[in-house]
Amino acid sequence: MTDSDEAAGDPQAAIDAQGERRREDLDDRIFEHSAGDHQEGIPFVGAGPGNPRLLTVAGKELLEEADLVVHAGSLVNSEVLEAYCAHAELVNSVGKDLEELIPLMRDAYEDGQNVVRLHSGDPAIYGAALEQMDALEHEGIPTYLVPGVTSAFAASATLRTQLTLNELANHVAFTRPQGKTLTPEEDHVSEFVGMGDVTTCLYLGTHAVRETMDRLLADGHDPDLPVAVVYHASWPDEDVILGTIETIADRVEEAGYRASALVIVGEAVTGSGYERSYLYGDWANRGPDSDG
Numbered sequence: 340m341t342d343s344d345e346a347a348g349d350p351q352a353a354i355d356a357q358g359e360r361r362r363e364d365l366d367d368r369i370f371e372h373s374a375g376d377h378q379e380g381i382p383f384v385g386a387g388p389g390n391p392r393l394l395t396v397a398g399k400e401l402l403e404e405a406d407l408v409v410h411a412g413s414l415v416n417s418e419v420l421e422a423y424c425a426h427a428e429l430v431n432s433v434g435k436d437l438e439e440l441i442p443l444m445r446d447a448y449e450d451g452q453n454v455v456r457l458h459s460g461d462p463a464i465y466g467a468a469l470e471q472m473d474a475l476e477h478e479g480i481p482t483y484l485v486p487g488v489t490s491a492f493a494a495s496a497t498l499r500t501q502l503t504l505n506e507l508a509n510h511v512a513f514t515r516p517q518g519k520t521l522t523p524e525e526d527h528v529s530e531f532v533g534m535g536d537v538t539t540c541l542y543l544g545t546h547a548v549r550e551t552m553d554r555l556l557a558d559g560h561d562p563d564l565p566v567a568v569v570y571h572a573s574w575p576d577e578d579v580i581l582g583t584i585e586t587i588a589d590r591v592e593e594a595g596y597r598a599s600a601l602v603i604v605g606e607a608v609t610g611s612g613y614e615r616s617y618l619y620g621d622w623a624n625r626g627p628d629s630d631g
C-alpha cells in the first residue's frame with residue numbers, strides 16, 4: 340500500500356503520520372519562507388471577515404490566479420468570491436469530508452491547476468486547516484498558509500475599541516463555549532471572564548448566548564459586565580447588539596441570530612475606563628506653549 344492509498348483510505352492515519360514527521364524532522368520551509376511569500380503548493384488563504392476590502396493583497400492575488408477555489412460556504416461572504424474569483428471553479432466545502440476534499444484538491448493540483456483553499460477569517464482560528472494540509476502533504480502536495488483578518492479584529496474595529504486596553508484588558512482569549520466539540524470541563528469562558536482583565540472573544544457561540552450567560556451568572560460574575568454581539572462583522576448586513584451579561588441573551592434572541600456572530604465579553608467592549616499608555620508619554624505634559 341502506498342502513502343497515497345493509506346491517506347485516501349484513512350485520512351486520520353495520514354494526518355497522524357504527517358504530524359509525527361513534523362515532530363521528527365524540522366520543516367526547512369519554516370526558515371526559508373515568511374507569511375506572505377509566494378510559495379510552492381496549495382495556499383490555505385484567510386478570506387478575512389467578509390468585506391472584500393479586508394482580504395490581504397497576497398490573498399487577492401492568489402484568488403485572481405486560481406483555477407479552483409474550495410471555500411468555506413456561507414462563512415465566506417459571496418462578495419469576496421464575486422470580486423476576485425470570476426474565472427475559477429468554485430467548490431463549497433461544507434458537508435464534504437476529507438475523503439472527498441483531499442482527492443479533489445490533489446487531482447486538480449496534479450493536473451497543473453492553481454488551487455486555493457479559502458477559509459473564513461484567519462485559518463489559524465477554528466479553521467481546521469492543518470488537518471487538510473497534513474493530509475495533502477502526506478500525499479506529496481505542498482501547502483502553505485496565508486493569514487487573514489480574524490472576525491474578532493473586525494468586530495473590535497466596528498466597536499471602535501481595542502481588545503487590549505491599558506489597565507482594563509491586559510489579555511485576550513479566543514475561545515468557544517461547550518457543545519458538540521467541547522465538554523463542560525473544556526469550556527473555560529467563566530475562568531477567562533473571572534480573571535477580570537481579559538477580553539473574552541467567543542467564536543461559534545451565537546446559538547448558545549443564553550446558556551453561556553446563564554452559566555456566567557450562576558458562577559457569580561457581575562451581571563453588568565459589558566457584552567457585545569457583532570453579527571456578520573464587515574458584511575453589508577452587519578449588526579451590533581450591545582448589552583451586559585444579564586441583558587444580552589434577550590436582545591440576541593429578539594434579533595433572531597443563531598450563527599455567524601462574535602460575542603465579546605469584557606470592559607474593553609465599551610472602550611472606556613482605561614489608563615493612558617506609556618507609549619505617548621509626553622503628550623499630557625505639553626502645555627499650550629510647547630513646540631510639539
Ligand SMILES: C[S@@+](CC[C@H](N)C(=O)[O-])C[C@H]1O[C@@H](n2cnc3c(N)ncnc32)[C@H](O)[C@@H]1O
Binds near residue numbers: 465488491545572
Ligand atoms: C468556524 S469559526 C471560523 C472563524 C474564522 N476562522 C475567523 O478567524 O474568524 C466560525 C465562527 O467565527 C465567527 N465569525 C466568522 N466570521 C464572522 C463575522 N464576519 N462576524 C462575526 N463573527 C464571525 C462566528 O462566531 C462563527 O461562528
